[in-house]
Amino acid sequence: MSKRAFRVGQIVPSSNTTMETEVPAILQRYGESHGVNFTFHSSRMRMKKVTKEELAAMDRDSDRCALELSDARMDVMGYACLVAIMSMGHGYHRESERRLHQRTVENGGPAPVVTSAGALVEGLHALGAKRVAIIAPYMKPLTKLVIDYIEAEGVEVLDSISLEIEDNLAVGARDPLALLDIAPKLNIANADAVVLSACVQMPSLAAVPIVEKSLGVPVVSSAISTAFRMLEELELQTVVEGAGALLSGRYSSAAKTVAKAG
Known part of the structure; x- marks a missing residue:
């Protein structure tokens, strides 16, 4: 029997090297213990120095990344840069997640979008x-x-x-x-x-x-929080060994409850 498989899209600052190691490591641990396969696919936004100006310029490029990834029909996407979102104003993660999700809808490949900030x-x-x-x-x-x-x-x-x-x-x-x-x-x-x-x-x-x-x-x-929300969006158990209390399986987010109610 073939394993269930999911495509995970990652919207990543060009100088980021950890989103593509820690989040996959967490999800692959889950896959090994639950008989699930994940593949990981990235699109990058230019950013070298963590300054407010570079972060704002980078965030403007996130729409292109969501569009590119949706060409390959992702099951879920994660936007990697927490401080880029948080530097754009209180509550901006909600606006970003809605907008980037809409880009995937418009491209015929709807996928939920998780920001690390949210x-x-x-x-x-x-x-x-x-x-x-x-x-x-x-x-x-x-x-x-x-x-x-x-x-x-x-x-x-x-x-x-x-x-x-x-x-x-x-x-x-x-x-x-x-x-x-x-x-x-x-x-x-x-x-x-x-x-x-x-x-x-x-x-x-x-x-x-x-x-x-x-x-x-x-x-x-x-990274752990991002993987937690990705698992929720994929309707998988939030249980991963060695990833702290949040991934013990004892917790669920209000975002998951709202999604189910909708």
Whole structure:
């Protein structure tokens, strides 16, 4: 019997190297344990330095990427850049997801679109997290934009660490296990969850279960949240070993509930 197969489209900043490693790693773990095949297909938007100006220019290119990917008839698409969405104004992930989905509809290949920004917010809500601490690779002004965005969605950010790396390639080259030394510096008193990487480009997957065990609270990342929402959109179980509490199978997002009600 052939395995069920899904095509996953990824809208990726041109300098991003992690969206195409961590998200596939998570979904392939799921596939191996549930008898499902995934294939991954990317379209890229130019961006080298993580500045507000480059992020805005890059976001304007996302429509082209959604159109190109829909030519190959994706089952779900993920938009990789969290800070690009969050720098465009509060709630922008909803507008982006609707617009990019509409591009796929107009091209005759309708596919749900998940943004990493929306996925992180929805993942935190699924966990019931009201207060969080975060680690981000961004310069402090961009981290502040991310904090403001998350707080506008009803989640208080109690503490944050900015690594202040502007070069996106340098962000992607980081050792995920370096986060084991950084995470204990967060003040997690009264925190319901920790965002170990508020950036799809900053690797963190290998560190998540270790940090989660040591801190004693749920630990998520942008990549894990994106995979969580992709699985929901594909109507698959949100159970992946070694990917933290959000992918334990115990949680579902309001976005999934709304989709079912509609």
